[in-house]
Amino acid sequence: MSLSGKTAIVTGSNSGIGLGIAHELARAGAAVVLNSYTDREEDHALAAAMAAEHGVDVRYIKADMADGKECRALIETVGACDILVNNAGIQHVAPIDDFPAGTWDAVLAVNLSSAFHTTAAALPKMRAAGWGRVINIASAHGLTASPYKSAYVAAKHGLVGLTKVVALETAREPITANAICPGYVLTPLVEQQIPDTMKEYAMDRDEVIEKVLLERQPSRQFATVAQLGGTAVFLCSEAAAQITGTTISVDGGWTAL
Template identity: 75%
Template sequence: MAKARTAVVTGSNSGIGLGIARALADEGMNVVINSFTDNEADHALAAEISRDAGNDTAYIKADMSDGEQCRALVAKAAERFGAVDILINNAGIQHVAPVEDFPAGKWDAILSINLSSAFHTAAAAVPMMRENGWGRVINLASAHGLTASPYKSAYVAAKHGMVGLTKVIALETAEDPITCNAICPGYVLTPLVEEQIPDTMKQYNLDRETVIRDILLERQPSKEFATTEQLGGTVIFLCSDHAAQITGTTISVDGGWTAL
């Protein structure tokens, strides 16, 4: 029986990252989930995924704003499982403000976590993938990696940078059995977004359906959220042999947002 592949998913103890980690675990892969905390709940989550999927899931703490910790995450995953075959760069934060009021510290943090972390983890993982003769790097960019919105200067800059980094890694690994692609979601229904809906209903004095359709999904033509399960499925496809010649590109899961 072939040895299970190992996937590292950054920023994955909730939301999109957790959905992707569960999808990979359900495929029988070893999975490393990650965040900057290190508490009982983090390790319990890894144990729960293992029980549900019948795989081996581990939690490894790493602060994705710190380049050395990003590289150490990959090294620790390889030490635990023998290799890192799949790298999912998902970690991210957000802050909204006009350029002239945007705090410099927030700019630096967003660029570090949303972009530089992917550079550091890929730099650590790609040599392992070459040595093992197979690899997948998948970067979670955003519709904001292909277009822009006001007041999101750091986030948009980082996600555009993620798309550029994806292309470079793809070209540098083009003759290897390694691919690198970016997934660009629009609005995704995560617990964080779900929590915002009641407050938005109160703010605009609108019902839930109207808030979702006309406020939150104003720029998403389908008027439906993407789901973490759909993003997990997209990752599984990109990890499959069917996607072996898909590299250096973006896959939009945005309900038509970037078609406008």
């Protein structure tokens, strides 16, 4: 499908899943706004390279997703917002009784509250345009849990709940809200973890991937950022116009267990 004439804002998108989704939206013809909390030359160069690759307008705008005011300002600075992809996220692993309170607050701010603020700012623009898509990047951990990830699991469950509320509030309008729930995805961050994990378990790369990283993913294969991007593009299509308020798992069967 063509997303020509649409403007997509993807939070947390200068690497990994967010960048992959941004590429697929741009490939479909959308003008794209990349975002993260840094403001480096390479961030703007990334936008320029994407624009040249796909022949669409691509901008990079700094905004700290831990700050509600900056979240809302991002939407206002862009002006138009037909497609909002709430992807920004951080993680911390620790037992609940050792989990730093400040870190709990930060994880909920970036992973959950940012989506509230951006959505609140974007909905009036979608209503004015007569069309909109809110796509929240949750997680398999938005549907199930793992130990030592209390803040992340709580935030992702909350993001799924927020998605349902937005869908109900816009159900009579040409606006949809859905959550994509990835399992393990092969991103640069995951790639960086593989060598240390190989040393820790005295395993080769393939063994680490199958027996450690993908132990909970029945397919024993990573999801890819292109697959997540393709799912996002589908949710923007007319075929998905009556898909709202739900979750789409891209997890190799993880949540089927």
